[in-house]
Amino acid sequence: MIPEVKLSQIGLSIKKKMTTELTLLIGYFILCTFFSFMSPYFFSLNNFLNIGLYGSIVGIAGIGMTMVLLTGNIDVSVGALMGLIGVSVASFIEMGVPFAASIILGISIGIACGLLNGLIITRMRINALIATLSTMAIFRGLAFVLCGGLSKIITSDGYRWYGRGYILGVPVCVWIMVIFYGIFIYILRNTKFGRRVYAIGGNSKASYLSGVNVKNTVISVFTLAGLTAGIGGILMAAQTGSGLPSAGQGMEMEVIAAAVLGGTSLSGGKGNLVGTLIGVMMMATLGNGMVLMNVPAFYQQIAKGVVLLIAVFMDSLRSRDLDEA
Amino acid sequence: MGEVVLSMKHITKRFNNVVALDDVNLELYSSEVLCLLGENGAGKSTLLKILSAAYKRDGGIIEIDGKEVHFKTTRQAIESGIAVIYQELNEIPDLTVAENIYLERQPVRGPLKRIDWQRMVKDAEALFSEIGIDIDPRRRMKELSVAEKQMTEIAKAVAQNIRILVTDEPTSALSEAEVNKLFGVIDRIKRMGGAIIFISHRLDEVMRISDRIMVLRDGKNVGVVKKEETSEEEIVTMMVGRKLVEMFPRRRHEVGNMLLEAEKLTAKGIQDISFQLHKGEILGVFGLMGSGIQKLGTVLFGKDKWIRGHLRLNGKPVNYSSPCEAIAQGVAFVPSERKIDGIIACMSVKENIVLASMTQSKPRFLLNHSCDRMIAEKWKERLRIKTPDIRNAICNLSGGNQQKTVISRWLEMNPEVLILAEPTRGIDVGAKAEIYELMEEYARSGGSVILITSEMREILEMSDRILVLHDGEMNGVLVRSEADEEKLLLLAMGGTLL
Numbered sequence: 128m129i130p131e132v133k134l135s136q137i138g139l140s141i142k143k144k145m146t147t148e149l150t151l152l153i154g155y156f157i158l159c160t161f162f163s164f165m166s167p168y169f170f171s172l173n174n175f176l177n178i179g180l181y182g183s184i185v186g187i188a189g190i191g192m193t194m195v196l197l198t199g200n201i202d203v204s205v206g207a208l209m210g211l212i213g214v215s216v217a218s219f220i221e222m223g224v225p226f227a228a229s230i231i232l233g234i235s236i237g238i239a240c241g242l243l244n245g246l247i248i249t250r251m252r253i254n255a256l257i258a259t260l261s262t263m264a265i266f267r268g269l270a271f272v273l274c275g276g277l278s279k280i281i282t283s284d285g286y287r288w289y290g291r292g293y294i295l296g297v298p299v300c301v302w303i304m305v306i307f308y309g310i311f312i313y314i315l316r317n318t319k320f321g322r323r324v325y326a327i328g329g330n331s332k333a334s335y336l337s338g339v340n341v342k343n344t345v346i347s348v349f350t351l352a353g354l355t356a357g358i359g360g361i362l363m364a365a366q367t368g369s370g371l372p373s374a375g376q377g378m379e380m381e382v383i384a385a386a387v388l389g390g391t392s393l394s395g396g397k398g399n400l401v402g403t404l405i406g407v408m409m410m411a412t413l414g415n416g417m418v419l420m421n422v423p424a425f426y427q428q429i430a431k432g433v434v435l436l437i438a439v440f441m442d443s444l445r446s447r448d449l450d451e452a
Numbered sequence: 453m454g455e456v457v458l459s460m461k462h463i464t465k466r467f468n469n470v471v472a473l474d475d476v477n478l479e480l481y482s483s484e485v486l487c488l489l490g491e492n493g494a495g496k497s498t499l500l501k502i503l504s505a506a507y508k509r510d511g512g513i514i515e516i517d518g519k520e521v522h523f524k525t526t527r528q529a530i531e532s533g534i535a536v537i538y539q540e541l542n543e544i545p546d547l548t549v550a551e552n553i554y555l556e557r558q559p560v561r562g563p564l565k566r567i568d569w570q571r572m573v574k575d576a577e578a579l580f581s582e583i584g585i586d587i588d589p590r591r592r593m594k595e596l597s598v599a600e601k602q603m604t605e606i607a608k609a610v611a612q613n614i615r616i617l618v619t620d621e622p623t624s625a626l627s628e629a630e631v632n633k634l635f636g637v638i639d640r641i642k643r644m645g646g647a648i649i650f651i652s653h654r655l656d657e658v659m660r661i662s663d664r665i666m667v668l669r670d671g672k673n674v675g676v677v678k679k680e681e682t683s684e685e686e687i688v689t690m691m692v693g694r695k696l697v698e699m700f701p702r703r704r705h706e707v708g709n710m711l712l713e714a715e716k717l718t719a720k721g722i723q724d725i726s727f728q729l730h731k732g733e734i735l736g737v738f739g740l741m742g743s744g745i746q747k748l749g750t751v752l753f754g755k756d757k758w759i760r761g762h763l764r765l766n767g768k769p770v771n772y773s774s775p776c777e778a779i780a781q782g783v784a785f786v787p788s789e790r791k792i793d794g795i796i797a798c799m800s801v802k803e804n805i806v807l808a809s810m811t812q813s814k815p816r817f818l819l820n821h822s823c824d825r826m827i828a829e830k831w832k833e834r835l836r837i838k839t840p841d842i843r844n845a846i847c848n849l850s851g852g853n854q855q856k857t858v859i860s861r862w863l864e865m866n867p868e869v870l871i872l873a874e875p876t877r878g879i880d881v882g883a884k885a886e887i888y889e890l891m892e893e894y895a896r897s898g899g900s901v902i903l904i905t906s907e908m909r910e911i912l913e914m915s916d917r918i919l920v921l922h923d924g925e926m927n928g929v930l931v932r933s934e935a936d937e938e939k940l941l942l943l944a945m946g947g948t949l950l
C-alpha cells in the first residue's frame with residue numbers, strides 16, 4: 128500500500144514539471160526506439176530524411192493551422208486548397224508560364240483563398256467551421272473543373288526539383304519547412320501580432336476591449352493559413368510530379384491532428400509551433416515506421432487514430448490539472 | 453447558535469511553491485452566519501473550495517457533525533449537505549428556473565416516469581415562498597438578473613436539504629435593494645437551522661449579517677470574533693495587520709480646462725446625456741441597476757455606438773466606433789465584468805498588463821520583452837499584486853489581484869480620460885484604499901476620471917461632481933459639497949430635489 132502512494136506522488140510531481148514539448152519529445156524518443164528494434168532499416172540518416180520529406184507538407188500547412196487554432200477558429204479547407212493549387216500550377220506550366228511565375232501565381236491563389244475565408248468569417252459573421260466547410264467544397268470543385276477531372280503531368284524539371292531535389296544532402300522541402308518554422312516561431316514569440324493571436328484565443332471579448340483589432344487579426348491568420356497551405360500544395364505537386372484534383376484529400380484532418388498532438392488547444396489560446404513541429408514529426412515517423420514493419424494500410428489508420436486519441440486525452444489531463452491545482 | 457456542524461482542522465494547501473493555506477481551523481455552528489474576511493489572496497476561496505472538494509487538500513481534517521469525512525467529488529459534498537455558491541454561477545441559461553432547481557431530481561409520475569412539469573413548478577413556487585423569493589419559476593434562467601440567479605441557486609441548495617450554505621462574494625455584483633433581499637433569504641435559512649458561511653469585502657454588510665467573523669491573513673488564522681464584541685476598525689486592523697489611516701484620500705485641488713464634452717448623447721438605453729469633464733476632475737456617475745450607467749461607459753469607450761448627439765475631446769469633435777479608436781484618442785476603460793470583459797485567463801500577468809499599451813508602444817511591430825517585464829514588475833509593486841512571478845497565468849491569482857492587474861493595464865496606457873466601471877468590486881479594504889489613492893494621484897497630475905459605480909460611499913467620497921441617471925436619462929448633477937446619500941438615492945429613483 129505505502130509504496131504505491133509514494134509512487135503516485137512522484138509521478139505527480141514529475142508530471143507537473145514536464146512541459147508539453149518535453150512530454151512529446153520523450154514520446155517521440157520511445158517511438159523511435161521501438162521502431163529501431165522492429166526494423167533494421169529504420170535508424171538511418173536516409174530514413175530520417177525520408178520522414179522529413181514526408182512530413183514537410185503537413186508541417187508547412189500546420190503553421191497556418193496552428194495560428195488559426197490559437198485564435199479559437201478552425202480551417203478545414205486547407206486540403207482542398209492544396210489540391211486546387213496543385214492543379215492550378217500544373218495548368219500554368221502546361222500553358223507555358225515559366226515555372227517560377229507559376230509558383231508565385233499559385234502562392235497568390237493560396238493567399239487570396241485564405242483571405243476569402245477570413246473575410247467570410249469576420250464580415251459575414253459565419254462560424255469558421257461552417258465557412259471553411261463550404262469553401263472546402265468550392266475549392267475542391269474548382270480543382271476538378273480546372274482540369275476536367277483528369278490529372279495533369281508536370282514536366283518542368285525546375286519545378287520538380289522543389290519536391291525531389293536536395294541541398295547539402297537534405298531535401299529542399301525540409302529546408303523550406305525549417306525556414307518557415309524559424310520565421311513563424313519568431314513571429315509568434317516576438318511580434319505584437321503574435322501576442323494578439325494568443326489574446327484573441329484566450330478571450331476575444333476582453334481583447335477587443337483592450338484595443339486589439341480582432342477582425343483584422345483573424346483575417347490575417349486565415350490569410351497566412353492560405354499561404355502555408357498554398358506552399359504545401361505546391362510542394363505536394365512537385366513531389367508527385369503532377370497536379371491531381373483529388374490531392375490533399377483528408378489532409379486538413381492530418382494537419383489539425385498534428386497540431387493538437389503538439390499541444391495546441393482546439394478552444395484557442397494555448398499551444399505553439401514547436402509543439403506542432405514535433406506533432407508532425409511524430410505522425411510522419413509513425414507512418415514511416417509502420418510501412419517499414421509492413422503493417423497493412425488499414426491498421427496504420429487505426430494506429431494513427433489511437434495515437435491522436437492518446438494525445439488529446441493527455442491534453443485534457445493537463446487542462447484538468449490546471450482547473451484543479 | 454446551536455452545536456458545531458462543521459469543523460475544519462489544520463487545513464493546509466500549497467500551489468506549487470505558494471502556500472495558500474497554512475494550518476487553518478474553522479468551526480461552524482448551526483443557525484449562525486459566519487463571515488470569512490481577509491485581503492485579496494488571503495485564501496478564503498481556496499478554503500471553501502477545499503470544503504466542497506473542488507481542490508484536494510494537502511493536509512488537515514474535515515468533520516461534519518463530529519464525524520470525519522473524505523469527499524472525493526463535489527457531488528459527495530452536496531450529498532452530505534454542503535452547497536457552495538461561487539461568484540461565477542453555473543446555471544443552464546435556456547432552461548426554466550424550475551428546471552434548473554430540480555435538475556436531475558425532477559418529480560416524475562406514471563409508469564413511464566414522465567416528468568411532472570406541473571408539480572415541478574408548484575414545488576418551486578412553494579419553495580420560493582418558504583424562503584421569501586419572488587421569482588416566477590417558469591421564466592428562463594437567462595432572463596434573470598445576477599441577483600435573481602443567485603437566489604435561485606440558493607433555493608436549489610435549500611431544495612437539496614442543504615444544511616451548510618457557503619457563498620463566495622455573492623453581493624459584489626448586487627445593488628442595495630438586491631442585497632437586502634438576499635439577506636432576507638439568508639436570515640430565513642438561518643432561522644430554519646442552517647449554517648452559513650459568507651464572504652464579502654464590504655464591511656457594512658459583514659457587520660449586518662454576521663454572527664461571528666473569522667479573519668484570514670496570508671493563509672493563516674488571525675482570529676475569530678463575535679460581532680457584538682468588535683468594530684469595523686478592529687476587523688480592518690486584523691485583516692491588513694496594521695492600522696489603516698485613511699480610506700478615502702480625496703483632497704481638494706483646482707480642476708483645469710475642459711477636456712471632454714458630451715452633448716445630448718443618445719444610444720440604445722440612454723437618452724440626451726450631456727456633461728462636461730475637466731482636466732484633473734473625477735466625475736461620478738451614479739444610478740440604480742438598469743439606469744444605463746454601464747451603458748454610458750461603453751458608449752464613451754466606443755464599444756456601443758451612439759445614434760444622436762456629439763462628443764468633443766479637447767474641443768474637437770470625435771466619432772470613434774471601436775475601442776481601438778477610443779484608445780488611440782487616449783480613452784481607457786476598466787470594465788465591470790472582470791471575468792468576461794477583463795482578463796485573458798490563460799495569459800500571464802505580464803501579458804495581461806501590457807495588452808492595451810502594446811498598440812502604442814515602440815517599436816511598432818515587435819515586442820520588447822525586457823521592457824514588458826519592467827512594466828509588469830512596476831505595477832506589481834505599486835498595486836501590490838500578489839503573485840510570486842509575473843509570468844504566472846492570471847487565472848491563478850485571487851479575484852482581487854486579477855482586478856488590480858486589469859487596472860494596471862489601463863494606467864500603463866497613461867490615458868487622458870480614464871473610465872472606471874465598478875473598479876473596486878471584489879477588492880479588499882487595503883487595496884481599495886490604494887486604488888483610491890491612485891485615482892487621486894492620477895487626477896492631481898491632470899488626468900480625468902469618470903467613475904461609474906453603484907457604491908454610494910465610494911462615489912460620494914471620490915467625485916468632484918456626480919451625474920445621476922434614472923431610466924437612461926439624466927436626473928440631476930450634484931456638486932461634491934452638496935451631495936449626500938439621501939439626495940443621491942432620491943435622484944436615482946427618479947425624484948426631484950426641492
Ligand SMILES: Nc1ncnc2c1ncn2[C@@H]1O[C@H](COP(=O)(O)OP(=O)(O)OP(=O)(O)O)[C@@H](O)[C@H]1O
Binds near residue numbers: 449450492848850851
Ligand atoms: N489555481 C491556483 N494556482 C496557483 N495559485 C493559486 C490558485 N488558486 C489560488 N492560488 C493562490 O492562492 C492564494 C489564495 O487565493 P484565494 O483565491 O483563496 O484568495 P481569496 O482570499 O479568495 O482572495 P479574493 O478576496 O481576492 O477572492 C493566492 O495567493 C492565489 O494566488
Ligand SMILES: [Mg+2]
Binds near residue numbers: 497498620850851
Ligand atoms: Mg476569492
